[in-house]
Amino acid sequence: MGTPFDWFGPESWPNSPAVTPVQRAHRLLLRMVVEKHGFQPYAQEWWHFTLINEPFPGTYFDFPVQSVPAKALQKPLYRHSCIPFKGERQNEYEAIP
Numbered sequence: 001m002g003t004p005f006d007w008f009g010p011e012s013w014p015n016s017p018a019v020t021p022v023q024r025a026h027r028l029l030l031r032m033v034v035e036k037h038g039f040q041p042y043a044q045e046w047w048h049f050t051l052i053n054e055p056f057p058g059t060y061f062d063f064p065v066q067s068v069p070a071k072a073l074q075k076p077l078y079r080h081s082c083i084p085f086k087g088e089r090q091n092e093y094e095a096i097p
Contacts, residue, residue, distance in 0.1 A: 001026055005047035014046045 002019030003011045011018040014027050027046040034049045035041065042048035 001030075001046060003046070008045070012045050012047070014041070014043070 002016070002023035003009070010016060014031065015024060019027075030046070031041050031049075038052050039049035040052050042050065
């Protein structure tokens with residue numbers, strides 16, 4: 001990608017000439033995928049996207065974040081599935097006991 005996320009210099013711009021063509025292609029691929037799923041890109045940061053139809057606009061959440069080594073996770077915490085819903089598909093997360 002050419003820079004770490006949260007890098008605020010001009011190299012973080014999606015089309016920055018400071019990164020390689022392959023890195024720009026990866027940035028474009030990321031952008032295309034997340035836009036397809038309802039996110040809007042921020043023009044000055046390749047890694048920053050905002051959910052367009054945010055379910056809680058104007059609400060700020062403050063959750064504690066804990067670092068856990070990947071090998072400490074024995075199984076996923078949630079199962080993701082798409083289910084039919086009123087003629088459309090809706091994402092649903094189900095807790096795994």
